[in-house]
Amino acid sequence: MNKTLKRMATMQRMQVTGLELFYKKGYYNTSVDDILKELSLSKGAFYYHFDSKEDFFIQIVENLLVRKMYSMLIEPIEGHENTLDMITNCFEEALETAVHNEFDFGFVLSNFINEFNGKNEKIMKHLNDILRIWEANLVSAIQRGKFNGHIDRHVDSEGVAVYLMSAYIGVRTLMVETAPSARKYRFMSQLRQYFKSMEPKSENAVNQSSGYGTYN
Amino acid sequence: MNKTLKRMATMQRMQVTGLELFYKKGYYNTSVDDILKELSLSKGAFYYHFDSKEDFFIQIVENLLVRKMYSMLIEPIEGHENTLDMITNCFEEALETAVHNEFDFGFVLSNFINEFNGKNEKIMKHLNDILRIWEANLVSAIQRGKFNGHIDRHVDSEGVAVYLMSAYIGVRTLMVETAPSARKYRFMSQLRQYFKSMEPKSENAVNQSSGYGTYN
DNA sequence: CTTTAAACCGACTAAGCGGTCGGTTACTTT
DNA sequence: AAAGTAACCGACCGCTTAGTCGGTTTAAAG
Structure with missing residues (x-):
């Protein structure tokens, strides 16, 4: 060899x-x-x-974690059809894996972020990079949806991205231990409802303001 | 003494x-x-x-964590006014603390849940108990809102509770390190939009804020 | 077959860990 | 003042850890 x-x-x-x-x-x-x-x-x-345990971990992040993130949460929503449907299906499948895989203890990335935060800045940088990739990808997916008419033009793409990431990370934490299947089901139906509120309104609908100006 | x-x-x-x-x-x-x-x-x-480090930690959970949870996420929504507003304000304040407190690394509870999951079942039991208290409290708050007409009757209380917990836990993870203030802001406006979609649909609905646009 | 270096072995070190225990201090009781 | 005890001290033990290093195996190259 x-x-x-x-x-x-x-x-x-x-x-x-x-x-x-x-x-x-x-x-x-x-x-x-x-x-x-x-x-x-x-x-x-x-x-x-x-070189060291730390170096070892960073190489794992760069080689394995990045790819896992791409294959599970980025590539599945890169198509050109209805963006919201694609995100829904993507989350649905990712959570289904979480339900059935006993080795799956919460969201890999958020687990590590919690573990290294405030302890190892170097590793945190690498982990945050992945989060930023995910975020950027969600944002452009939503903008694509707005462009091709599946999402209301007034929706705040960055806001939705942050909200989606939050919800996904959170439900993965919640799904460890207590009733993962039930929680997944409830989560997904609320997600669908949330998405429904983002569908295009009639032509002359008033801007429903994605938040700017009503802050505090 | x-x-x-x-x-x-x-x-x-x-x-x-x-x-x-x-x-x-x-x-x-x-x-x-x-x-x-x-x-x-x-x-x-x-x-x-x-008795031990483990015993020490469990006492911390029982004495400090439970109280912290009550004072930050449960008592603030126990009033009898508009439930959704109360939850909004409660999250707003809890996240504001997170933004300004440099000692605040993510949501205490979810940090610990991630750390102990799969490693210490005994401690996990105690942590999950707190989550269940929070969940039960959110559910009854939402049901209260449905009862007094601030929330649409068809809303799934348990679903909303899981979704809220997920989103909160997730955004706390996201707010560590990268642009906490901006992410808090975006999160809160999406939360408001999500809540808006839960307002009563019928014509005898309770007044929903001022301004224009009475669609939805 | 011999040479050479990559790949691997495992005993070892220094530091850190949770936990123990005989002793000391400080306060209460008599 | 003496006795008793709760509160605290810190050296110590057994164990685990990340990392080192001189030695051994393996296999390609000459």
Whole structure:
């Protein structure tokens, strides 16, 4: 086997198992040895491939988390049909995974954000980058919806994006432990209702002001 | 000074500082010594008053977290006026605190839920209890609103409660680090729009704010 | 087959952890 | 003043951690 291929394979194995354990037990609560035991590898192998535990985690974020985010929450809404429907289906599926996957303890990203916030600025930067990508993508999806007439022109794209992200992150936290399926169902029907209020109004409808000016 | 008073005072000091540090740095990432150093107290004092670190934390949850939850998210909406307005104001104020308090890293409860989930079932039970109290309180507030005519009768109280909790928990996570004030603002205007879609549809509806536009 | 370096091993270190315990201080009671 | 005890001290123990390093295996290259 090619040397560089072997290197890649080992690093990949370590990262996949690392993410799984960090996700399940938390970063600070997972030791390097825990990961190595799972893989029957040694400390030497680990520190041959990675500079430190922190460096290891950052590479996991860059290699695995970013891709996971894209495949679950970004690519599914990149089509050109009805944006709100696509977002609805995207959330529906992502939450369905959460219900059935016992390894799924809340939203990966928000878990880590909570864990590293105020503790590790360097890692936080990488995590916030992913959030910003998600946000930017939601915003442009909503603007696309406004452009092609599926969403009312007066809707505040940035506001909706923040609200959607909040709701999704929150329900993922709520779905751990207590009645995940019921909560998913309730969440989704409220989301649909929220989206309904964003459908285009009649031509001469008064601007219903997405908030500006009524603040406090 | 009375002995029992002194005991109470010391335990209180320990719990307040403990919560602050656990909140800021996480439970597993905060050592008992960290807390004691802050208070200039010794291991002996700690283990004289508490059985273990875990017992200590549970007492913090029961004594401090429950009260914090009540004073910030439950009592403010227990009045008998327009329920939606009360919830709006309650969230507004809770988020305003989050914006200005540098010690405020996300929603206390959701932080801890994320940290203990899958790791400490005993503590998780206590945390989930608080969530259930909050949920029950929101549900009855919404039902009250339906009863006194401020909320449409067809609204799903449980659904709205889950959605509100999700959104609040999520935005608190989002507000850490990146543009908390802007995100709070956007969140609140979307929340108002969401609430607007829940106002009574029938013609004998309660007056809904001033101005133009009586559609919807 | 020999050379060479990448890949991996695992004992070791220093630091930090939760928790223990015999001793000391400070206050109450008699 | 003496005795008793609640409150507190801090050295210590056993254990785990991230990270180091000299040595060994593996496999491609000459």
